[in-house]
Structures are given as C-alpha cells and as structure tokens.
Amino acid sequence: MDNLVVVASMFPILFFLIFMGFPVSFCFIGLSLFYSLGFFGAATGMQLVGRVYDVATNYSYAAIPLFIFMGTLLEHSGIAERLFEAINLWTGRIPGGLAVSTIIMSAIIAAASGVIGAVEVLVGLLAIPIMLKYSYDKGLIAGTICSGGALGTIIPPSIVAVVYAPIANVPMGALLIGIIGPGLLLAFLYIIYILIRCTLRPTDGPRMSKEEMLKYSFKEKMRITLKSLIPPFILIFAVMGSIIMGLAPPTEAASLGAFGALVLCICYGKFNLALLIKSVIYTMKLTSMIMFIIVGGLMFSGVFLVNGGQTLIENLISSLKISPHLMIMIFIALAFLSGFILDCYSMILVLVPIFSPLVAKAGFDTLWFAVLFMIVIQTSYLTPPMAPSIFYLKGIAPASITTRHMFRGIVPYIILQCVIIAVVWIFPSIATWLPAQMLRFK
Numbered sequence: 237m238d239n240l241v242v243v244a245s246m247f248p249i250l251f252f253l254i255f256m257g258f259p260v261s262f263c264f265i266g267l268s269l270f271y272s273l274g275f276f277g278a279a280t281g282m283q284l285v286g287r288v289y290d291v292a293t294n295y296s297y298a299a300i301p302l303f304i305f306m307g308t309l310l311e312h313s314g315i316a317e318r319l320f321e322a323i324n325l326w327t328g329r330i331p332g333g334l335a336v337s338t339i340i341m342s343a344i345i346a347a348a349s350g351v352i353g354a355v356e357v358l359v360g361l362l363a364i365p366i367m368l369k370y371s372y373d374k375g376l377i378a379g380t381i382c383s384g385g386a387l388g389t390i391i392p393p394s395i396v397a398v399v400y401a402p403i404a405n406v407p408m409g410a411l412l413i414g415i416i417g418p419g420l421l422l423a424f425l426y427i428i429y430i431l432i433r434c435t436l437r438p439t440d441g442p443r444m445s446k447e448e449m450l451k452y453s454f455k456e457k458m459r460i461t462l463k464s465l466i467p468p469f470i471l472i473f474a475v476m477g478s479i480i481m482g483l484a485p486p487t488e489a490a491s492l493g494a495f496g497a498l499v500l501c502i503c504y505g506k507f508n509l510a511l512l513i514k515s516v517i518y519t520m521k522l523t524s525m526i527m528f529i530i531v532g533g534l535m536f537s538g539v540f541l542v543n544g545g546q547t548l549i550e551n552l553i554s555s556l557k558i559s560p561h562l563m564i565m566i567f568i569a570l571a572f573l574s575g576f577i578l579d580c581y582s583m584i585l586v587l588v589p590i591f592s593p594l595v596a597k598a599g600f601d602t603l604w605f606a607v608l609f610m611i612v613i614q615t616s617y618l619t620p621p622m623a624p625s626i627f628y629l630k631g632i633a634p635a636s637i638t639t640r641h642m643f644r645g646i647v648p649y650i651i652l653q654c655v656i657i658a659v660v661w662i663f664p665s666i667a668t669w670l671p672a673q674m675l676r677f678k
Contacts, residue, residue, distance in 0.1 A: 243545050246271060250536070250586070251577060260582050261525075264532025271539050287534045291527060295487060296402045301523040302490035303395050306471070307349035308515040309497035311358050314504045315467050316345060320362045322464035324444070325457045332434030332441030334370060335380045336427050338363040342384030343423045346391040348471040348493075356385020356628045364633060373440040374637050376433070379645025381633075382625035383426060383652075386617040389580065390610055391419035393475045393490065397610060399530060400584050404592040406606045408486045409479050410671040414607045416476075417666045418656055422611075425652045433648075467503075471496045480674050526581060533585020541589060549590055560598040564605065567591045568612055568657065575616025579624065583613060607667035608660055615653045618646045 246267060253263040268284060291297060310316075323340050327333040338359060346355050360381045367377045389396050392412040401408035434441030452460070475493040478484040484492060501507040553563055567587075574583050588609070595605045617625045626642050633642075660666050 242271070242274070243540055243543050244548060246536070246540055246545075247586075254577060254582075260579060261528040261532040264529070264536040264582075264585070268532065268535035268539050271543075272535075284535050287538055288531050291531050291534065294402055296398065296408055297527070297530070299393075299398045299408075299487040299490040300395055300526060301519050302487070302494045303349075303393055303398065304522050305515060305519045306475075306490070306494040306497040307355075308518050309494070309501050309511075310345070310349050310471070312506050312511055312515075313467075313497065313501045314506055315348075315464075315500065316341065316358045316362060318460075318464040319344060319468060320359075322457075322461045324366075325452055325460060328444035329446070330431065331438060331443065332372075332376070332430040333443060334363065334367050334372065335376060335430045335434070335441055338367075338380050339384050339387075339423055339426045339430070342387050343391055343420070344465075344468050344472075346388040346419075347393075347476065348468040349388065349393075355388045356381060356625060357632055359384055360629060360632045364637070368634070368636070370442050370444065371439075372442070373437075374641040375645035376430070376440050377645070378629060378633070378637055378642040379647075379649050380426075380430065381629055382618055382623075382642065382646050383649035385628060386614050386625050387419060387423060389614040389617060390415050390422060392416060393486075393493065394610070395526070396580050396584070396613055398486065399526070399581055400588065400606060400610065403534075403584060404588050404602060404606055406592075406602055410603055411606050411610075412476070412479060412486060413671040413674050414603055414667045415610055417670055418607055418611055418660055421659070421666070422614075422653065422656045425655065426649065429648060429652060467500050471500070482674075529579075529581045530585065533582060537585060537589040546590065546593065550594065553594070560600065563598060564595065564600065564608075567595070567605075568608060571609060571612045572615060572619075575612065576619050576621065578616070580613045580616055583616060584609075601664065601668060603671060604660075604664045604667050608657060611653060611657050611660065615650055618650050618653075 250263055250267055253267070254260055265284075272284060320337060320341050323337040324334065327336045327340070330336065341363075342355055342359050345358060349355055363381060364377060388394060392415055394412070394415065397411050397415060398408060400406070401411045430441065471493055474496040475489045478489045478492055479486055483489075498507070501511065558566070571583060571587055571591075574587060578586065591609075592602060592605070596602050617623065620626065620643065623646075626639070626646070629637075629642060630639070
C-alpha cells in the first residue's frame with residue numbers, strides 16, 4: 237500500500253512542476269529519475285535508457301520528421317497564397333465569406349501538411365489582413381484562425397496521431413483514416429456557424445464588394461481554381477491516398493509527402509539551398525522537442541505503471557462502482573481538463589498508457605476511443621492557459637487584435653468541438669466505419 241501511495245503522488249507533483257513553468261520534458265525525466273532511484277536503485281539507468289532505445293528504434297516515429305519537413309516546405313511553396321485566392325473567388329459574396337475561406341483553406345492545408353503551427357501561421361498571415369480590411373469582427377477573426385489552425389490535429393496526416401498510435405497500440409493507418417470523418421464534420425460545423433452568425437449579424441462578417449468579385453469571368457475562376465487545387469490534392473493523395481489504398485504504410489506515405497512538397501517547391505521556383513537548410517534545421521529542432529517529450533513521458537508512465545499505477549487506477553474505478561460508459565465519460569472529462577495545463581503530447585503520454593488498457597478491458601473499441609481522445613486533444617489547442625493556438629496567433633496578429641478578442645473568439649469553436657465529441661460518442665461508426673471499409677480491401 238505504501239508503494240501505491242508513493243506512486244499516487246507522481247501526478248500531483250508533475251502538475252505542480254508544470255504549473256510552476258518548468259519545461260514539460262524536464263519534469264517527466266526529473267520525476268522519473270527521482271522515483272526510479274527509490275524503486276529500482278542501481279538498475280535505474282538501465283530502466284530509463286531502455287525507454288530511449290524503445291523510442292529510437294520505433295519505426296512509426298520516423299514519420300514525425302518527414303511530416304514536419306513536408307509542412308515546412310509547404311509553407312514556402314506558394315500553395316497557400318494561390319489556394320486562398322481561389323477559394324475567395326467563390327465564397328467572397330456569401331456572409332462571412334472570408335472566414336469560410338479561412339476554414340476551407342485550413343482544412344486543405346492541414347490535409348497536405350500535418351503540422352499545426354505551420355497551418356495556423358500560414359493561414360493567419362494571409363487571412364488576417366484581408367479580414368481586417370473588410371472590418372470583420374476581431375473575435376471572429378481570432379476564433380476562426382485559431383480553430384482553423386487546430387484542424388491539423390484531427391485532419392490527417394496528423395503528427396499527434398502518429399505519436400498516439402504506438403502508445404495506445406492502435407494501428408496508425410486505421411487511426412489516420414478514422415479521424416477523417418470527424419475532422420471534416422468539424423470543419424463543416426465551423427462553416428455553418430460562421431454562415432449563421434454572419435447572416436444574423438452582417439457586420440461581423442461583411443461580404444466582399446461586388447465589383448471586386450466581377451473582375452473574373454466564370455472560365456477564369458475555374459482556371460485559377462483548378463491550378464490552385466491540384467498541387468495540394470497531389471500532396472494529399474501522396475500521403476492519405478497511398479495509405480487508404482494500401483499502397484504504402486504511414487511512414488513510407490510520409491516520405492512520399494515530403495518528396496512531393498520538395499517537387500512543388502521546385503516547380504514553383506521557391507526552392508534554393510537556403511530554404512533547404514532552414515527547413516532541415518527547423519525539422520531537427522521540432523522533431524527533437526517532440527521526441528524529448530515522448531522519451532520523458534514514456535519514462536514517467538513506465539515508472540508509474542510498473543510500480544502498481546495501473547492497479548491503483550483499477551482499484552479506484554472498482555471502488556466507485558461506475559458503469560463502463562460513465563468510466564469513458566470520466567476519462568474524456570479528465571482529458572479535457574488536462575488540456576488546460578498540458579500540451580497535446582504530454583496529455584497522450586500521461587493519460588493514454590493508463591486509459592487505453594482499461595478501455596480495451598471494458599470491451600470498447602480502442603480505435604473509437606482514440607478518435608474521441610484526438611478530438612479532445614484539439615480542444616486543448618484552444619483552452620487557456622496553455623492554448624498553443626492563441627500563442628501562435630499572438631505571434632502574427634497586429635496589436636488591434638487583443639488577447640481578449642482571442643479568448644472571446646474561441647468559445648463558440650470549443651462548444652462545437654464538444655458537440656462533435658458527443659456526436660462521435662453517440663454514433664461510433666463515424667470513427668470506425670471508414671477504416672473498416674478501407675482496411676478490408678488491403
């Protein structure tokens with residue numbers, strides 16, 4: 237019992253250290269080392285180094301730098317500028333058309349990139365100036381940019397899904413396919429919300445001027461649209477198409493995407509040695525940060541589970557005498573609350589090793605739970621005080637868009653994310669049907 241009491245103290249201390257502002261990876265590794273000395277003694281080094289070896293030899297994680305490299309090149313390829321112009325040609329005259337364009341472009345860029353920060357920064361730099369020009373409500377601007385950027389979590393290829401799958405022992409291909417439906421449904425709900433809001437309150441999202449829209453004939457619009465849509469669709473097919481059709485597993489598909497992004501940069505005349513060096517360095521930095529957190533998180537969860545943490549959680553749930561569905565509801569609620577203080581990778585590494593075995597033991601589909609958890613992770617990008625989306629936006633937004641505008645703007649989108657969680661809960665086939673159909677033909 238004393239051992240379980242000591243193990244139970246790991247989480248309160250972890251949250252305290254993170255709340256005090258210490259880097260998450262250092263918190264994981266430091267606590268793992270401290271508790272391991274008490275549990276394993278002289279074998280501590282072997283226990284912790286073993287986790288480093290596990291991560292370094294996990295083939296699935298090789299997709300992470302490839303997706304990051306692909307997203308970095310995409311940011312400089314010129315695709316986003318052409319895509320935004322093309323979408324605006326069709327949406328400019330509807331209520332909130334520029335905000336609708338922003339969501340559509342975010343979804344397409346997310347499907348061709350997988351790097352959340354790159355999606356938000358890229359879309360924000362293009363959309364903010366023109367929305368301010370047309371006097372869009374600043375809360376709507378901020379909420380649309382933040383939520384659109386966060387679509388990179390739930391629309392594949394998603395680096396977060398790549399990290400989640402091996403830890404939960406869920407097939408990565410199935411998870412990447414499973415999040416397609418909820419991701420597209422969420423983007424659709426965003427668009428419906430914008431249309432309703434700007435129809436009821438036209439001043440929040442004014443239409444673009446008719447004179448500006450009449451500059452292009454229908455034939456010219458089609459030409460620009462096809463020219464702008466084909467390149468990102470090539471990337472999307474290179475990554476998700478190869479996975480869905482069974483042509484390549486996720487890691488090889490990521491390499492196809494990286495190569496495709498490189499070819500597009502060359503075709504658009506954007507490629508040079510400086511860009512290549514910059515992209516490689518950024519990829520190394522971001523990959524190192526993610527892998528450092530993964531190693532620390534696996535050390536922490538390993539120490540917790542090996543020393544009776546799983547038994548502690550199971551005994552706690554048994555003592556509560558709750559139904560399996562209520563247990564899942566508690567897990568989702570804990571994940572949602574954790575998103576206020578933990579980043580997405582920490583949420584996965586702290587909670588998934590504990591939750592996933594219990595979900596499987598209770599007879600639930602672990603893929604369905606994984607998709608639910610991925611949607612909850614997306615909410616963590618918008619919920620303060622962590623709220624990475626807000627930090628990304630603050631880095632590119634003008635002073636006229638304040639933090640208050642950002643906090644006010646994200647609230648409706650968080651509510652819509654909770655709606656999608658409820659929908660996927662009630663209709664599990666939204667998450668499981670497409671993977672079952674696609675994987676059946678492999």
